Amino acid sequence: MTKQPFTTKEKLEEIAAQFPTPFHLYDEAGIRRNAQALKDAFAWNKGFKEYFAVKATPNPFLIKILREYGCGCDCSSKTELMLSKAIGAVGDDVMFSSNDTPADEFKYAADMGAIINLDDITHIEVLEKTLGCLPERLCCRYNPGGEFKITTDIMDNPGEAKYGMTTEQIFEAFRILKAKGVKEFGIHAFLASNTVTNAYYPVLAGVLFDLAVRLKKETGANIRFINLSGGVGIPYRPDQEPNDIAEIGRGVKEVYDRTLVPAGMGDVAIFTELGRFMMGPYGALITRVINEKHTYKEYIGVDACAANLMRPAMYGAYHHITVMGKENAPSDYTYDVTGSLCENNDKFAVDRALPKIEIGDLLYIHDTGAHGFSMGYNYNGKLRSSEILLKKNGDFEMIRRAETPKDYFATFDCFPEFYNKVLNA
Ligand SMILES: *Cc1c(COP(=O)(O)O)cnc(C)c1O
Numbered sequence: 001m002t003k004q005p006f007t008t009k010e011k012l013e014e015i016a017a018q019f020p021t022p023f024h025l026y027d028e029a030g031i032r033r034n035a036q037a038l039k040d041a042f043a044w045n046k047g048f049k050e051y052f053a054v055k056a057t058p059n060p061f062l063i064k065i066l067r068e069y070g071c072g073c074d075c076s077s078k079t080e081l082m083l084s085k086a087i088g089a090v091g092d093d094v095m096f097s098s099n100d101t102p103a104d105e106f107k108y109a110a111d112m113g114a115i116i117n118l119d120d121i122t123h124i125e126v127l128e129k130t131l132g133c134l135p136e137r138l139c140c141r142y143n144p145g146g147e148f149k150i151t152t153d154i155m156d157n158p159g160e161a162k163y164g165m166t167t168e169q170i171f172e173a174f175r176i177l178k179a180k181g182v183k184e185f186g187i188h189a190f191l192a193s194n195t196v197t198n199a200y201y202p203v204l205a206g207v208l209f210d211l212a213v214r215l216k217k218e219t220g221a222n223i224r225f226i227n228l229s230g231g232v233g234i235p236y237r238p239d240q241e242p243n244d245i246a247e248i249g250r251g252v253k254e255v256y257d258r259t260l261v262p263a264g265m266g267d268v269a270i271f272t273e274l275g276r277f278m279m280g281p282y283g284a285l286i287t288r289v290i291n292e293k294h295t296y297k298e299y300i301g302v303d304a305c306a307a308n309l310m311r312p313a314m315y316g317a318y319h320h321i322t323v324m325g326k327e328n329a330p331s332d333y334t335y336d337v338t339g340s341l342c343e344n345n346d347k348f349a350v351d352r353a354l355p356k357i358e359i360g361d362l363l364y365i366h367d368t369g370a371h372g373f374s375m376g377y378n379y380n381g382k383l384r385s386s387e388i389l390l391k392k393n394g395d396f397e398m399i400r401r402a403e404t405p406k407d408y409f410a411t412f413d414c415f416p417e418f419y420n421k422v423l424n425a
Pocket residue numbers: 053055056074076097098190193194229230231232273274275276277370
């Protein structure tokens with residue numbers, strides 16, 4: 001299998017003539033198609049709602065597209081809450097799934113009516129102190145510990161994860177919250193990341209639905225929703241089979257009908273907090289080859305760097321690369337594709353088989369639509385790129401400008417003598 005770019009070399013050159021590389025490009029048609037597919041997959045559940053994980057792609061213009069499909073926002077910080085509020089997502093449209101939370105952020109979330117998801121039992125007291133009283137509706141995050149397995153495959157290691165409450169704690173938390181007057185409850189868990197298997201959500205649903213039945217029975221809590229959170233992955237590698245969201249929806253429904261319905265809980269809403277699955281494949285980092293170097297290895301130097309896409313440097317993550325205009329050429333060269341950071345791990349690809357590359361070629365780095373731009377940073381004084389939306393009708397639009405030196409130095413603006421000098425340097 002090969003991975004196809006969602007656009008052509010001609011279109012990219014047209015965009016690059018107006019907005020210099022590097023830039024992250026997003027595919028409106030793809031985002032819409034996928035959002036509709038998710039909605040259809042869970043249409044069987046009356047209260048279903050996707051809360052898009054804002055941290056994955058915090059661009060208001062992209063999230064507004066998802067809002068047309070009924071999506072809300074999953075936030076983890078005050079600035080993400082601010083972004084959501086500014087695009088009209090407040091109240092039931094916001095899930096605040098944070099951890100190690102500062103008290104003032106609980107306050108901000110409560111003031112906008114967001115659903116607060118408690119990561120820890122100690123936050124009950126913090127919340128009560130901060131708000132004066134508890135909201136009538138609260139969610140608790142669960143961590144069953146140990147390893148998370150699908151049949152015999154270990155998917156992830158919740159026992160080593162900092163998130164969520166233990167089984168004992170979540171029962172205790174529900175009792176305390178109920179005694180303090182909380183009326184509506186939700187439960188949440190995120191137990192494995194980037195799962196490329198249709199089994200993840202159904203297996204997770206099994207864990208959470210069983211827990212919900214027990215929590216209801218033992219504490220009498222009125223459980224209104226179960227949040228399956230994120231973790232549905234995408235095929236970064238060309239040999240991976242993509243998840244089938246319709247199949248995943250059917251898998252969750254089967255567990256729902258088997259577990260919740262017989263327990264008299266057939267009105268519980270299913271929530272999701274997908275980030276990667278909603279945006280990942282519908283973004284690409286477009287970068288131009290500016291140098292080649294032949295030493296102990298063959299290096300291709302591009303005008304983007306790990307500051308624009310950190311995943312390869314940080315996790316050794318694979319991102320497929322297409323050399324635009326050479327889609328059908330044989331991959332008979334082996335390159336390291338590098339950025340310019342003074343960091344040897346600033347490589348988008350290591351020992352990658354690619355067609356012969358020339359200076360000036362445009363590289364299309366796939367699947368950067370989630371956890372791409374958003375993980376950017378300014379090391380080596382590198383500036384964040386622009387973000388461009390490729391619209392359904394083929395037009396394109398800048399949805400965030402590139403940073404300039406002025407942005408980089410902005411936090412010195414309280415020292416006018418330096419600030420004015422450096423900007424004029
Ligand atoms: C990061 C995150 C998500 C989204 O994860 P994806 O892997 O992008 O789907 C959802 N919920 C919480 C609480 C998160 O931290």
